[in-house]
Amino acid sequence: MSENQKEPQYKLRWNEDLRNKVMNSAKANNRSINQEIIVRLEESFQEDIEKYEDALKNAKLEFLLKELALRMGVFKITVSSTEDEYIQRQKEIEEMKRKELLVDDKKAP
Known part of the structure; x- marks a missing residue:
């Protein structure tokens, strides 16, 4: 070199x-x-x-x-890239919350 x-x-x-x-x-x-x-x-x-x-x-x-x-x-989560799937997941979560509230109301004295 x-x-x-x-x-x-x-x-x-x-x-x-x-x-x-x-x-x-x-x-x-x-x-x-x-x-x-x-x-x-x-x-x-x-x-x-x-x-x-x-x-x-x-x-x-x-x-x-x-x-x-x-x-x-929530034992299963799916990460989605589309808005429709995201909205559907939100509806499912809201439905789960609503059902839990109904169960809690029935337990109340």
Whole structure:
């Protein structure tokens, strides 16, 4: 390695089509081909980290929802993404509450 070259080099074998894509992208972003490759690689690792973090947040949220449902006496919870299903779940919960109130009223002296 020469004095001017501080970073290690890596010989890359790639097809002409991919090289042209990288060259065009580098020109569009005002970067060298080397800079373009480095930026794209770094972004791909960041995307992997973000996907992992999102999956972890979703898993924690699902766990907390299930724990909350168990503590409330609801033994099955379904997390839905549609508004109709959400509204139906709310109606079911209200019906359960209403039935519990009726049972409590019957127990009252």
